[in-house]
Amino acid sequence: xxxxxxxxxHPSDLTKVPGRLIERRMVRVFSFRTFLTEECFEMVHYAxxxxxxxxxxxPSEGHPEVVTGFEGTKVTPEFLQAIAYEVYVKNVxxxxxxxxxxxxxxxxxxxxxxxWLTKGKTYLDEQVCVLKSISLEKDSIxxxxxxxxxxxxxxxxxxxxxxxxxxxxxxxxxxxxxNGSRGRDVLTDFLGDAELKNIMSDGYNAYVFIGNELKSxxxxxxxTKFVCLMPRTSLSRLPIRVVNRLQNAFPKFxxxxxxxxxxxxxxxxxxxxxxxxxxxxxxxxLIELRSLLDSEQSKDSEFRSRYYRxxxxxxxRFWKEIFAYLDDGELPIDNNLAERTIRKLTTHRNxxxxxxxxxxxxxxxxxxxxxxxxxxxGSSIWNFIGTFxxxxx
Numbered sequence: 234x235x236x237x238x239x240x241x242x243h244p245s246d247l248t249k250v251p252g253r254l255i256e257r258r259m260v261r262v263f264s265f266r267t268f269l270t271e272e273c274f275e276m277v278h279y280a281x282x283x284x285x286x287x288x289x290x291x292p293s294e295g296h297p298e299v300v301t302g303f304e305g306t307k308v309t310p311e312f313l314q315a316i317a318y319e320v321y322v323k324n325v326x327x328x329x330x331x332x333x334x335x336x337x338x339x340x341x342x343x344x345x346x347x348x349w350l351t352k353g354k355t356y357l358d359e360q361v362c363v364l365k366s367i368s369l370e371k372d373s374i375x376x377x378x379x380x381x382x383x384x385x386x387x388x389x390x391x392x393x394x395x396x397x398x399x400x401x402x403x404x405x406x407x408x409x410x411x412n413g414s415r416g417r418d419v420l421t422d423f424l425g426d427a428e429l430k431n432i433m434s435d436g437y438n439a440y441v442f443i444g445n446e447l448k449s450x451x452x453x454x455x456x457t458k459f460v461c462l463m464p465r466t467s468l469s470r471l472p473i474r475v476v477n478r479l480q481n482a483f484p485k486f487x488x489x490x491x492x493x494x495x496x497x498x499x500x501x502x503x504x505x506x507x508x509x510x511x512x513x514x515x516x517x518x519l520i521e522l523r524s525l526l527d528s529e530q531s532k533d534s535e536f537r538s539r540y541y542r543x544x545x546x547x548x549x550r551f552w553k554e555i556f557a558y559l560d561d562g563e564l565p566i567d568n569n570l571a572e573r574t575i576r577k578l579t580t581h582r583n584x585x586x587x588x589x590x591x592x593x594x595x596x597x598x599x600x601x602x603x604x605x606x607x608x609x610x611g612s613s614i615w616n617f618i619g620t621f622x623x624x625x626x
Contacts (some may be wrong), residue, residue: 408578
């Protein structure tokens with residue numbers, strides 16, 4: 234965003250200076266003005282010989298050649314770009330957006346705003362389908378996560394779930410929603426006959442047992458490994474005394490593992506990364522961590538807290554899955570990519586409190602899929618949405 238036009242100068246009236254003039258200089262002051270522009274196009278109802286009457290616009294000299302409204306609505310692509318950005322990027326609620334437009338003198342209902350966004354969604358859905366097919370290409374490695382939201386169903390609000398799948402290599406994020414379900418059928422239906430290499434996730438049962446589901450259903454995901462990574466929440470919920478007890482192992486262990494950032498900066502290939510992962514230092518710390526785990530599990534668990542038992546059982550149950558990346562240089566070390574991608578949607582959820590219907594949740598899924606993908610590419614969301622909508626004018 235830059236300054237529009239040339240600076241307007243406002244000189245002082247020197248005749249009003251009450252004394253001797255010493256010095257003169259211009260002081261820069263910036264202002265920001267927001268306003269709506271309304272345009273009226275005269276439509277003419279006419280009939281040609283032998284044809285049915287039609288409506289048309291015939292521009293006069295110096296006026297636009299076409300009506301600049303988005304097809305099927307009375308909104309321009311620029312205006313649709315603005316309200317989509319306000320709602321799904323800046324997380325402004327429909328209520329605040331409607332009040333803001335009303336304060337500026339625009340007569341519009343909330344349902345009209347939703348209908349305009351729905352119109353934009355129909356075009357974005359085609360883009361999301363293309364992104365989905367690319368993200369599920371053969372031998373792809375994807376990160377997966379889910380988060381809850383509240384959706385109004387008839388006369389009550391129900392806790393539902395929205396999923397996200399991220400392909401780091403292709404820089405694509407896809408959100409999906411199926412009637413608010415958290416069951417593994419949602420994921421199997423979404424994956425279809427994709428031949429993925431790995432799915433990175435946490436230890437939720439939908440991911441743990443999905444491999445058998447896919448094989449029994451006769452699908453083509455035969456080489457998929459579901460790598461479960463320890464969520465940071467498991468550690469953050471531990472009591473202080475438990476953290477103190479494990480601090481001699483975890484910080485040291487994590488410090489070596491997260492040297493992977495250095496590998497990224499150095500541009501290591503998957504083979505070079507694998508060689509570093511299987512180094513002597515990592516193996517020694519892995520043995521030390523396993524010994525600590527076995528030692529803790531052999532002790533009497535009567536006086537342990539529930540959270541401590543939960544962390545130990547999780548680490549023991551998913552030991553192979555948590556450290557599967559040590560045997561493959563292409564696997565990421567954690568599921569932070571999916572967690573960071575879904576964070577934008579959780580912020581939108583916290584601001585809006587709930588979705589008014591399943592259709593509202595599905596619309597949010599479409600817009601956030603595009604927004605998440607654009608962010609992964611490091612591009613401007615504002616510019617992409619505006620350019621995309623203008624192409625469908």
